[in-house]
Amino acid sequence: MEFEDMQKIWNADSQQYAFAINEDAMQKKILNKKIGASRKINRMEMFLIGVNLLVGSFILGKNLILDLHNVYLYGLSFVLYGSVVYMFLQRQKRIKGENEFDRSMLGDINHAINNATYQERLSIFAFIYGIPVFVLVWFSVYESDKSAAFLIGVAIFFILTLALSVVEHRMIHRRHKRRLVQLKEMLLSNEK
Amino acid sequence: MTETKQQEILHDWLNRHKGLFFKVVRAYAHNEEDRDDLFQEITLQVWRSIPNFRGESAETTWIYRIAFNTAIRWHSKERKHQEGRQSMESAPVLEAQSKHQDERLTWLYEQIGKLSEVEKSLCLLLLDGFSYKEMSNIVGISESNVAVKIHRIKKYLQEQSEKMTANNGI
Numbered sequence: 001m002e003f004e005d006m007q008k009i010w011n012a013d014s015q016q017y018a019f020a021i022n023e024d025a026m027q028k029k030i031l032n033k034k035i036g037a038s039r040k041i042n043r044m045e046m047f048l049i050g051v052n053l054l055v056g057s058f059i060l061g062k063n064l065i066l067d068l069h070n071v072y073l074y075g076l077s078f079v080l081y082g083s084v085v086y087m088f089l090q091r092q093k094r095i096k097g098e099n100e101f102d103r104s105m106l107g108d109i110n111h112a113i114n115n116a117t118y119q120e121r122l123s124i125f126a127f128i129y130g131i132p133v134f135v136l137v138w139f140s141v142y143e144s145d146k147s148a149a150f151l152i153g154v155a156i157f158f159i160l161t162l163a164l165s166v167v168e169h170r171m172i173h174r175r176h177k178r179r180l181v182q183l184k185e186m187l188l189s190n191e192k
Numbered sequence: 193m194t195e196t197k198q199q200e201i202l203h204d205w206l207n208r209h210k211g212l213f214f215k216v217v218r219a220y221a222h223n224e225e226d227r228d229d230l231f232q233e234i235t236l237q238v239w240r241s242i243p244n245f246r247g248e249s250a251e252t253t254w255i256y257r258i259a260f261n262t263a264i265r266w267h268s269k270e271r272k273h274q275e276g277r278q279s280m281e282s283a284p285v286l287e288a289q290s291k292h293q294d295e296r297l298t299w300l301y302e303q304i305g306k307l308s309e310v311e312k313s314l315c316l317l318l319l320d321g322f323s324y325k326e327m328s329n330i331v332g333i334s335e336s337n338v339a340v341k342i343h344r345i346k347k348y349l350q351e352q353s354e355k356m357t358a359n360n361g362i
Contacts, residue, residue, distance in 0.1 A: 001353040010319040016211035019286040106332025108261040
């Protein structure tokens with residue numbers, strides 16, 4: 001079969017009628033998708049910013065109102081406020097960059113890579129910022145004369161959390177970005 | 193643009209260009225549930241893109257671009273049903289019409305299915321008669337790169353066709 005014959009088969013009217021569209025089901029499902037997928041990153045950012053702001057304020061307020069003046073708790077609220085500022089700046093940068101990609105397939109992949117890089121960076125940040133939070137929480141608990149078992153429990157909890165964040169970073173964010181970069185390479189190279 | 197107007201345009205595009213939607217869905221998704229899922233995703237993305245459509249390119253070029261971007265991203269990210277997870281609850285959106293099945297077309301889709309994600313897009317555009325320049329604009333790579341890939345695709349399809357003919361003893 002020559003390529004021209006394939007084109008004739010391809011251009012047959014039957015392609016137009018290969019499927020029937022159930023419009024009611026389509027409306028319903030698309031509406032669900034719209035609600036479900038809309039602004040996932042946005043909500044994640046707002047959630048993280050809100051939680052850090054709230055916890056930072058709570059710790060600072062408690063430290064001041066109860067006259068604790070615990071240096072580790074001051075440090076902890078400082079780290080939490082710092083993370084809020086960092087996330088806010090990163091978010092602004094992301095929003096600003098949203099329209100900088102052309103509307104070709106390559107532009108769309110570049111956009112996706114940019115988003116994946118952003119998520120990857122957020123996950124690295126979550127790990128790095130988890131370390132001082134861990135140290136400061138641990139020392140503030142230590143100063144409050146809790147039992148050794150409790151201190152060990154807190155340490156295990158934080159170590160597990162940090163380990164899980166490393167797994168999440170490697171298994172989800174890094175892998176997703178690698179796949180997109182491969183797609184881009186495939187698009188740009190002459191090799192399959 | 194109001195949501196009603198956006199809905200009207202989508203309805204009109206779906207009526208006039210549904211063959212295009214079906215082609216992309218068939219080329220990228222290989223079972224009923226995936227086709228259904230990909231069709232919804234493409235329709236949603238096309239719907240979202242309507243306010244940005246300024247008529248600077250043909251409607252088909254615009255829809256193809258959105259459909260390919262969506263299909264490639266969907267293919268690399270989801271593939272939920274191929275991984276054995278069960279589909280959603282309610283009725284399917286797409287219902288295959290068996291009376292319109294053509295064996296040669298099914299064979300052609302099988303061959304397209306074996307191509308890489310990017311080559312699939314180029315192959316569909318080629319079969320639909322798009323020029324190298326249009327393909328280059330849609331995909332975002334140079335015309336010479338398009339030409340190299342198209343040459344390879346044509347050669348591959350012809351080889352497969354010869355194999356099929358030999359196997360059928362014609």
